[in-house]
Structures are given as C-alpha cells and as structure tokens.
Amino acid sequence: MARKDIKKxxxxxxxxxxxxxxxxxxxxxxxxxxxxxxxxxxxTIKKNPQEIxxxxxxxxxEKIEVKNGFVNFFLSKEYLQNQVREILKQKESFxxxxxxxxxxxxxxxxxxxxTGPLTLGNGRGGFCGDVLANILEKASFxxxxxxxxxxxxxxxxxxGHSVLGDExxxxxxxxxxxxxxxxxxxxxxxxxxKAAKIILEEMIKPAIKKIGIKFDVWFSEKSLxxxxxxxKALEFLKAKSLSYEKEGAxxxxxxxxxxxxxxxxxxxxxxxxxxxxxxxxxxNKFERGFEKxxxxxxxxxxxxxxxxxxxTEALGYKKEQIDIIIEQLVRLIENGKEVKMSKRxxxxxxxxxxIGEVGLDAARFFFLTRGADSHLNFDLxxxxxxxxxxxxxxxxxxxARICSIIKKSKIKNQKLKSEYEDLKLLNHASxxxxxxxxxxxxxxxxxxxxxxxxxxxxxxxxxxxxxxxVFYRDCRVINEDGNSNNQRIALLLATKxxxxxxxKLMGISAPEKM
RNA sequence: GCCCCUGUAGUUCAACGGAUAGAACAAUCCCGUCCUAAGGGAGAAAUUGGGGGUUCAAUUCCUCCCAGGGGCACCA
Numbered sequence: 001m002a003r004k005d006i007k008k009x010x011x012x013x014x015x016x017x018x019x020x021x022x023x024x025x026x027x028x029x030x031x032x033x034x035x036x037x038x039x040x041x042x043x044t045i046k047k048n049p050q051e052i053x054x055x056x057x058x059x060x061x062e063k064i065e066v067k068n069g070f071v072n073f074f075l076s077k078e079y080l081q082n083q084v085r086e087i088l089k090q091k092e093s094f095x096x097x098x099x100x101x102x103x104x105x106x107x108x109x110x111x112x113x114x115t116g117p118l119t120l121g122n123g124r125g126g127f128c129g130d131v132l133a134n135i136l137e138k139a140s141f142x143x144x145x146x147x148x149x150x151x152x153x154x155x156x157x158x159x160g161h162s163v164l165g166d167e168x169x170x171x172x173x174x175x176x177x178x179x180x181x182x183x184x185x186x187x188x189x190x191x192x193x194k195a196a197k198i199i200l201e202e203m204i205k206p207a208i209k210k211i212g213i214k215f216d217v218w219f220s221e222k223s224l225x226x227x228x229x230x231x232k233a234l235e236f237l238k239a240k241s242l243s244y245e246k247e248g249a250x251x252x253x254x255x256x257x258x259x260x261x262x263x264x265x266x267x268x269x270x271x272x273x274x275x276x277x278x279x280x281x282x283x284n285k286f287e288r289g290f291e292k293x294x295x296x297x298x299x300x301x302x303x304x305x306x307x308x309x310x311x312t313e314a315l316g317y318k319k320e321q322i323d324i325i326i327e328q329l330v331r332l333i334e335n336g337k338e339v340k341m342s343k344r345x346x347x348x349x350x351x352x353x354x355i356g357e358v359g360l361d362a363a364r365f366f367f368l369t370r371g372a373d374s375h376l377n378f379d380l381x382x383x384x385x386x387x388x389x390x391x392x393x394x395x396x397x398x399x400a401r402i403c404s405i406i407k408k409s410k411i412k413n414q415k416l417k418s419e420y421e422d423l424k425l426l427n428h429a430s431x432x433x434x435x436x437x438x439x440x441x442x443x444x445x446x447x448x449x450x451x452x453x454x455x456x457x458x459x460x461x462x463x464x465x466x467x468x469x470v471f472y473r474d475c476r477v478i479n480e481d482g483n484s485n486n487q488r489i490a491l492l493l494a495t496k497x498x499x500x501x502x503x504k505l506m507g508i509s510a511p512e513k514m
Numbered sequence: 515g516c517c518c519c520u521g522u523a524g525u526u527c528a529a530c531g532g533a534u535a536g537a538a539c540a541a542u543c544c545c546g547u548c549c550u551a552a553g554g555g556a557g558a559a560a561u562u563g564g565g566g567g568u569u570c571a572a573u574u575c576c577u578c579c580c581a582g583g584g585g586c587a588c589c590a
Contacts, residue, residue: 027532030529034533043532043570044570150590153590263588273588273589299518299519299584301584303586326518328519328584329583369538370528372519374519375582382526389539391538397552397553462537472553484549
C-alpha cells in the first residue's frame with residue numbers, strides 16, 4: 001500500500017532529522033492539486049516542511065511539494081501502471097489486508113425477539129452488521145456472525161397470551177391470527193414457545209435469507225437455562241463476591257464497574273432477569289475464544305451498555321473487548337408525519353415489504369450510506385419514488401458498461417496476459433485518476449475495520465464509478481477499426497475486479513447488463 | 515433532573531482536528547449516442563442551530579443556550 005510506504009518514509013526522515021518519533025498521519029487531500037497523499041506532520045511538530053520534503057526520495061513518487069505547511073506527495077505513473085497489473089494478479093483477493101491476523105471476532109446483530117416479523121430498524125442493523133463482518137473478514141479477522149434468540153421469558157409468555165387472545169394479549173397483526181389457527185395449546189408459555197419457533201423458522205429466517213445474510217450461529221437463550229450456564233455464571237459472580245441478596249432479590253454489583261446502580265439478577269419471584277442470561281451469554285462467548293465482541297443495538301438499548309461492560313469486567317475480561325454500535329432509530333414517515341413503529345401495536349414496515357417495494361440492492365445501499373449516528377427518516381412512498389434514482393444503479397451501471405465493452409472486444413484472456421507486460425501507455429489523466437481510485441480499496445478496508453464507519457464504502461463506490469464513467473468518456477477502448485486497445489482492456493478488467501470486490505463487501509450484486 | 519445521539523445547500527446525506535465544507539436528488543443550461551445517455555459537462559445553491567473557549571488550524575474538541583430523537587425498572 002502506497003499510503004503505508006509513504007508513512008514509513010516520513011517517520012524515518014523525521015527521526016533522522018530531529019531524533020524524535022512523531023506520529024505521522026497520511027491523508028488523501030480532497031483536491032488532487034494537493035497531491036495523492038499529504039501529511040501535516042511538519043505543523044504538528046513545528047518543523048520546516050521543506051526540510052522534511054527534501055529528505056524523502058522514492059520511486060513511488062513523481063514529486064513532492066510543500067504548500068501551506070503540508071507536504072504533498074504525487075504518485076509516479078510507473079507505480080500506478082504497475083498497480084493495474086497487481087490488481088489483475090490478486091483478483092477477488094484485492095483489497096485484503098493482514099491487520100486482523102486471524103483473530104476471532106464475534107459480530108452479533110439483529111437478534112430481534114421472535115415475537116413478530118423483522119422490520120425496517122432490524123434491516124438497518126442487519127445490513128450494517130453484515131457489511132462490517134465482510135470488511136473485518138477482508139482485514140483477515142475470523143468473524144462469526146451471530147443471532148441471539150430470546151426464546152424464553154416474559155415476552156414469550158406475552159406472545160403466548162396474544163396467540164390465545166386472552167386479556168393479557170399484547171402483540172397484534174395478521175400473523176398472530178395465523179398462529180392462532182396453527183397452535184392448539186392452552187398453556188400461554190407453551191403456546192408462546194411454539195409460536196416463537198414458528199415465527200423464527202417461517203418469518204425471521206426466510207427474511208434474513210432474502211436480504212442476503214448468513215448467520216454462523218443462532219444462539220438460543222433457552223439453551224443457557226437448559227445447560228445450566230446461567231446457574232454457573234451466577235455462581236461465578238457469587239464466588240467473586242459480586243452479588244448479594246436484598247429484599248428477596250439477587251443483585252449484581254455493577255456499580256463496582258462504573259454503572260449508576262446495581263442491577264437485579266434474580267427477581268423476588270424467583271425468575272432470572274434478562275441480565276442474568278446476558279452474563280451467562282457473555283461468559284459463553286468469551287469461552288468460545290473471541291478476542292472481541294461486537295454488538296449492533298438500536299438506540300433504545302442504550303441504557304444496557306453500562307451493564308454489559310460491567311458484566312464483561314466482572315467476568316475478568318477487558319471492557320475494550322466489547323464494541324457496541326448504537327444505531328439511531330429509524331423513523332417511519334407517512335404523508336409527511338412520523339408514525340410510531342411498534343410490534344406491539346402492529347404498526348411497522350417489514351423487511352419483506354421493504355425489499356418488495358425498493359429491491360434488495362437499493363435498500364442495502366440506502367441504509368449503508370448513512371452513519372450509525374444519523375437519525376434517519378424513512379418514507380416508504382418516497383423511497384419507492386427514489387428507487388430509480390438510487391446511486392447504487394450508478395455504481396452497477398459502471399460494472400455493466402465494462403462487461404459490455406469486454407464482450408464486444410472479443411478479447412481472449414490468454415492473449416491478454418502477454419499484453420500486460422507493458423502498461424506504459426496508460427498515461428491519460430482519466431486513466432491515471434481511475435487507477436488512483438482503484439488503489440484506495442485496501443485503504444478503505446483498513447480504515448473501516450478500524451473505526452467501523454461503514455458509510456465510507458458506498459461513498460467510495462460512487463467515487464470509483466465516477467472515475468470510470470469519466471474514463472469511458474475520454475478514452476475509447478475499442479477503436480474505430482474494431483481493434484481494441486489491450487492496455488485499456490487491462491485497466492477495464494482491473495476496474496471490474498475492484499468494483500466487484502467493493503459491491504461484494506456491501507452485499508450488492510454486480511450485474512453484467514442493465 | 516441525569517446520560518447518549520442529532521441539528522451542514524430547497525431535500526436526503528458525507529466530511530481521520532486541516533488547505534476553497536463534498537455528493538446525490540430537485541431546479542437552470544449545454545453535450546443528440548460513436549464501446550449501454552441508467553452517461554458527461556457548466557453555473558447556482560451553506561454565516562455548518564446560536565454564543566463563548568482551546569489550537570498554527572474547529573463542522574469536528576471543551577462549555578453554555580435553543581430545537582428534535584432515544585435512554586434512565588425486581589421490562590425485554
């Protein structure tokens with residue numbers, strides 16, 4: 001990666017010049033006039049940028065300029081041309097980096113209660129959780145995608161009551177009516193469990209399959225009870241003197257770890273709380289050897305963070321091993337007004353409806369474009385209208401155009417190989433700019449695996465597509481006489497590869513024609 | 515009351531503490547096709563909610579205020 005190499009060069013130069021270890025950051029300036037990369041290190045260590053620039057020599061670089069205190073680096077044509085060959089060599093593995101070194105990460109997302117269909121909000125977390133897993137895998141982490149099923153407890157009993165249609169019913173909707181026909185059990189708890197199973201198998205799992213997500217582990221809360229793991233977790237806390245009895249309940253001293261107040265593990269009526277299950281579940285996850293646990297939660301679960309971190313520390317692990325990504329809630333807008341979504345009231349937009357109306361690729365792109373912190377509004381009618389204008393088609397169109405040219409060129413792969421030896425004719429500004437976009441992918445993967453800002457990826461795919469469309473305008477691949485320019489075919493194939501790899505990371509298809 | 519998130523162009527969103535705050539959609543105009551015009555280009559549109567502060571440099575960090583969303587259970 002050029003960025004890494006430049007960083008090393010600067011660090012070395014600074015060390016030799018001033019005998020200090022400066023923290024060097026390499027940026028990509030927005031304006032290409034400021035170079036392909038730049039650094040502000042001269043300003044942060046208050047030294048002369050020209051002096052630093054003079055100390056650097058590399059075949060990577062065509063020139064180094066100093067402006068406004070920044071040192072700007074311009075990549076050489078030779079380096080860029082060689083990258084095309086590199087991409088063609090690496091193919092689908094282009095973009096992979098080694099930072100993860102095979103470390104095991106558990107990525108838990110969606111984990112919606114099996115009390116109803118998956119909705120918009122679940123989709124947001126689902127797409128983001130899935131794509132983060134893709135990125136982490138690209139960064140050489142070993143990722144397990146996990147879904148936690150709350151298949152026992154209060155909400156399951158309530159589901160049972162709802163199916164039975166008694167006065168304790170809370171869930172509404174056509175699916176409850178359907179379940180009522182299928183389930184002939186009088187006991188609310190048993191009826192609830194049966195209903196949960198049907199909802200999971202016939203509603204949730206098919207919806208997840210439909211949106212292109214594959215979970216490695218479906219983890220049942222009930223299994224924690226059955227395997228006595230909750231008991232063991234509680235014994236563990238007791239042995240560490242981290243729990244105590246008060247007013248007939250068993251409490252967990254979460255305040256020892258920074259929580260506002262202690263929390264109940266076993267209620268006075270003898271039932272364990274959700275937290276008790278979670279302590280056991282956390283213990284289970286860590287014992288499976290994960291170095292890091294990622295959770296995608298909706299903002300309504302914010303209050304739970306302190307508890308989970310406390311539990312992590314109580315179990316003897318570091319709270320840094322837990323990364324909780326809070327997705328702000330999706331607001332449903334209808335006729336310009338917010339409609340409160342709620343499974344209990346039966347007002348929501350399901351994943352099935354969403355995909356049916358706007359399609360999977362557009363839906364994925366829509367959600368991936370927005371950062372987790374944005375409180376996004378979702379207007380289904382507007383989304384339907386805007387579907388045709390979704391930028392995802394702009395990106396896919398670039399891929400389709402490439403496929404079309406390649407098909408037309410009738411070039412054979414074997415013949416091409418020898419042509420790659422020389423790519424020196426790729427000199428046009430639009431060709432070089434396209435290559436500059438291509439080589440960003442590993443950097444995008446590196447940065448995103450680090451900070452989880454998934455929206456960087458769709459943004460990048462648009463930049464990449466734009467660079468291609470400009471190249472398409474400026475540089476003909478198939479000449480008027482019908483012969484093709486093989487070096488440009490090579491660039492085309494490299495672009496196709498990078499587009500495919502990027503779309504694959506987002507879980508979006510790369511159509512050959514549109 | 516306390517905690518978290520948000521407030522950026524007409525709209526929906528971007529922007530590792532950096533250079534002239536970027537896109538897309540909408541609105542205006544140009545390029546009539548020759549490898550897919552689902553494309554390309556030009557211009558217009560922003561006092562980044564408001565006031566202080568830290569910094570060589572603030573949309574970004576701190577602080578106060580205003581507005582909105584979420585959370586503060588022996589619920590999940």
